[in-house]
Every structure is written in C-alpha cells, then in structure tokens.
Amino acid sequence: MDTAVSFSQVTHTYQANTPFAQNALDDITLQIEKGSFTAIIGHTGSGKSTLVQHINALLKPTSGQIDVLGKMISPETTNKNLKAFRRRVGMVFQFPEKQLFEETVLKDIKFGPKNYGVSDQDAEAAAHEAMELVGLDKSFSNHSPFDLSGGQMRRVAIAGVLAMNPEILILDEPTAGLDPKGHREIMDLAKFLNQKKQITIILITHQMDDVIDYASNVIVMDQGKVVKVGPPEQIFNDPEWVYHMQLDLPSSAEFAQQLKLAGVDLGELPLTVEQLANKIAHLVGKGDTK
C-alpha cells in the first residue's frame, strides 16, 4: 500500500522561545497508509489535535518534516502556495457547524470550492454531489443553515469540505454532542467515504466503540508521543495497559472484563458485541448466535 502521510521526527512547541513554551509533539515518526481508516486516540492534551493540524499544514513542525501526498511540510514551509495542497486534505474541526456563515446551505457548501477558484457552475455541481453524499435533500439548498437541527448543520459543514473532493479527510471528534442516530449517521458516512470513495480517513475520537467498529488502524498518543500503533484488536488486547493510558475499552470488552472479574472465563478478550454474544451463547450452551 502507498503511504498518504509520513511524519519524520516531528516536534511541535507552542510559543517556542518564550517563557510559555509548551511542548505538544515530541519526536513523532509514523506512517498512515493511503485508503486506511486511522483512529487517533489518547487522553485530553496528549497532542492529537496538534498532530492532525500538521497534516494540512495549518501548523508547521518546530523540527522534523511531514510528507503528505508528496508535499513536504517543514519548519520553513510558509502559507504561500498551499491552496492546491489544502484542497486535497479536508479538515473537519470539532463542532464544525460553528463555522457556517452563509445565508443558504448551498452557498455555504459552495464557498470552499469557489474559494479555490472553481467556477460557480462547477462549485454548484460539487455542492449538490456533496449534499447527496451526506444525505441532505436538494430541497435544503435555499434554507438558512441556522434553521437546521444540530445534526443537519454538522452535515452541511462536512459537505462543505467534501465539495472540495479531498483525498484525505481528517475528522476531529465529528460526533461530539450528537444523539445516537446522528452519531451513527456520521460514522457510517465516514465508512462510506473510506470504502466507496477511497478517501483516507483520519479520525480523532474518545469513543472506543467507534475505534473497534470502524478503524483499520489505531495510533495511541500520550504526552506528545506516539506510544502504540496497530489494528484495534492489538491495541485493546491488554486491558491493564489501556486503563493505564487513561483510555476506555470498547463496551463489549469492558463487559467481558467485568465477567472475568466475577469469575466467568471467556478466554480471549472479545472486542466486538458480536464476538461477545457468541462467547456468552457458547458458554450457556446455545452454540453460535449466527
């Protein structure tokens, strides 16, 4: 597989050379494969947001370099001539609906492509396509984004990023504050974009169930360092280490741990709800639930 993002010995210090210097990334070296669905986890302040903001060059490293789709980002990189690059790396910030500002949904979604020099007609076509992707009916086009529900506003904001046709999509806690239905819709959209549109997804999340259900690869951060990288099953197979990192287990694995503490031996730690159901069914003599 090709590499989409490659960090080489990257450090980032906020307010470097001042008494307020804050070291947020410490010697990060990692790769993210093209087409992967990568989750970045780690407790608050571990450096996740700082890390992803280097991927579209919103932040520049204090030292080291990052290769993103062949573009090299280094301490010397300036914001000049980054437009074409930034279009390829879509970034959905936390609570992206706060950044909506146009008077209609369509205008808001068209804003990005137009800003990147796309003609009005092409921007409109891209906006309609993006609306369809996020499940917003065309009839919303002339609504004010501020008259929509929280979940719908968030989909408008995501559509604005998708209208630029990114190859990498960074989602920083995209489901924060949504109800379970809205949560599922956004996560299923991310899965669709990854599997059907071949967009590389980089997701920051505190939801371990999402990590196990959606991610193919996980990066664990702690105090500005990458402390573990691997598929979800590998990351969660040591509950003591997971708790030590101030992380949660996926809920099925958490329940299995509780059973284990109560003296029920399930053997290997089941991570998905389906695996847990099968193990319990087996234990009570009902065979496979399938």
Ligand SMILES: Nc1ncnc2c1ncn2[C@@H]1O[C@H](COP(=O)(O)OP(=O)(O)OP(=O)(O)O)[C@@H](O)[C@H]1O
């Ligand atoms: N603009 C800033 N100026 C100074 N320090 C900052 C700034 N942004 C973040 N930091 C510090 O850098 C460190 C990493 O922060 P970052 O936001 O990247 O962590 P995070 O893992 O994304 O946290 P969370 O899960 O709460 O979003 C923290 O110590 C934070 O206080």
